[in-house]
Amino acid sequence: MEMKNIYVLLGFLTLVSCPTIYFECGCFISESINGFPKANCKSSDIDIKCLSHQELETLGLSGNRLNETILSKLNSTEFEKLEHLDLSNNMITRLSSFKFNTMPRLQSVNLSHNLLTEMPDDPCRIPFIDVSHNNLTDMHSLVVLFRTNAITKGNPFLCNCSSPTVKRLYTTASHSKLKNIECILHDSDQPKPLSTQCHKEIEQNQTSLLESIILYCIQYFNSITLFFLIMFVIGVVLLCKKIK
Numbered sequence: 001m002e003m004k005n006i007y008v009l010l011g012f013l014t015l016v017s018c019p020t021i022y023f024e025c026g027c028f029i030s031e032s033i034n035g036f037p038k039a040n041c042k043s044s045d046i047d048i049k050c051l052s053h054q055e056l057e058t059l060g061l062s063g064n065r066l067n068e069t070i071l072s073k074l075n076s077t078e079f080e081k082l083e084h085l086d087l088s089n090n091m092i093t094r095l096s097s098f099k100f101n102t103m104p105r106l107q108s109v110n111l112s113h114n115l116l117t118e119m120p121d122d123p124c125r126i127p128f129i130d131v132s133h134n135n136l137t138d139m140h141s142l143v144v145l146f147r148t149n150a151i152t153k154g155n156p157f158l159c160n161c162s163s164p165t166v167k168r169l170y171t172t173a174s175h176s177k178l179k180n181i182e183c184i185l186h187d188s189d190q191p192k193p194l195s196t197q198c199h200k201e202i203e204q205n206q207t208s209l210l211e212s213i214i215l216y217c218i219q220y221f222n223s224i225t226l227f228f229l230i231m232f233v234i235g236v237v238l239l240c241k242k243i244k
C-alpha cells in the first residue's frame, strides 16, 4: 500500500516537473512555466482550426515559407488567449491591417525576415512589433508605428530628407518608442541612423527655420507683441554695436 503511494507521488512529481510536450495540429505544443500552452510549428500541414482549440498563449509559425494567406486564416479563427505571434522567416509580402480582431490579447507580433514592401494604413495598436529585415523602402511607413515598440532595422528605407514626414521623424523620433531608424541616402550605401543621414540637410536649413518662426509669430501673435519683439531685437543690435 505504502509503496503504491510512493509510485503515485513519483508519477505526480514527474508530471509536474517535466514540461509536457505533445504533437498536435501539426505542431509541438508545450506547457510554459506559467501553465499556458505554447505551440511551435514547423511543418507543411499546420492545422489552424485545431490550434485555435488549444488556448494558446504563444504561437510560433517561424520558418514555414508561409505567405499572406496565413494572415487571413489567422484573422478568421478565434485565438482568445493568444499574446505572442511569431511569423518570422516566412514569405509574407503584404499586411493589409494591424487589426487582428480574433486575438484580443495580442501583445507582440514578429514579422522579421519576410518580404513586406509597405505597412498598412491604420496606426499599429499592437504594443510590440518586429518588422526588421523586410523590404520596406518608404519612410512614410514608419508613421503608423510611431506609438509602438517597433524594431525596423534591416530595411532598405530611403532617406528622403526633404519630405515633411521624414523631417518630422527626424525631430520627434527621440520622443517616440520608435528608436534607431536607419535609412540609405544612395542606392549603394549601407543603412545608417536617420539622425546622421539627414543631419546635414535639415540643419543647413536653419535660416528657413528662422523664417518660419517669424512667420509663426506674425500669424499667431498680435502686432503689438511683434512691435515689442522688433524693438527688442533693434535694442539688442544697438547695444551690441555700442559694446564694439
Ligand SMILES: *[C@@H]1O[C@H](CO)[C@@H](O)[C@H](O)[C@H]1NC(C)=O
Residues within 6 Å of the ligand: 067, 068, 069
Ligand atoms: C500562398 O501559398 C499558397 C500555398 O503555397 C498558394 O497556394 C497561394 O497561391 C499563395 N498565395 C499568394 C497570394 O501568393
Ligand SMILES: *[C@@H]1O[C@H](CO)[C@@H](O)[C@H](O)[C@H]1NC(C)=O
Residues within 6 Å of the ligand: 071, 072, 075, 096, 097, 098, 099, 100, 101
Ligand atoms: C481581420 O478582419 C477584420 C474584419 O473582418 C479586418 O477589419 C482586419 O483588417 C483584418 N486584419 C488583417 C490583419 O487582415
Ligand SMILES: *[C@@H]1O[C@H](CO)[C@@H](O)[C@H](O)[C@H]1NC(C)=O
Residues within 6 Å of the ligand: 062, 088, 089, 110, 111, 112, 113, 130, 151
Ligand atoms: C523575431 O524573429 C527573429 C527570427 O526568428 C529573431 O531573430 C528575433 O529575435 C525575433 N524578435 C524578437 C523581438 O524576439
Ligand SMILES: *[C@@H]1O[C@H](CO)[C@@H](O)[C@H](O)[C@H]1NC(C)=O
Residues within 6 Å of the ligand: 115, 117, 135, 137
Ligand atoms: C524589394 O522591393 C523592390 C521594389 O520595391 C523590388 O524591386 C525587389 O525585388 C524587392 N526585393 C525582394 C528581395 O523582394
Ligand SMILES: *[C@@H]1O[C@H](CO)[C@@H](O)[C@H](O)[C@H]1NC(C)=O
Residues within 6 Å of the ligand: 161, 162, 163, 201, 202, 205, 208
Ligand atoms: C532646404 O532648403 C532648400 C532650398 O530652399 C530645399 O530645396 C531643400 O529641400 C531643403 N531641405 C530640407 C531638408 O528642408
Ligand SMILES: *[C@@H]1O[C@H](CO)[C@@H](O)[C@H](O)[C@H]1NC(C)=O
Residues within 6 Å of the ligand: 160, 162, 163, 164
Ligand atoms: C521626397 O519627398 C518629397 C516631398 O514629400 C516628394 O515630392 C518626393 O517625390 C520624394 N522623393 C522620393 C524619391 O520619394
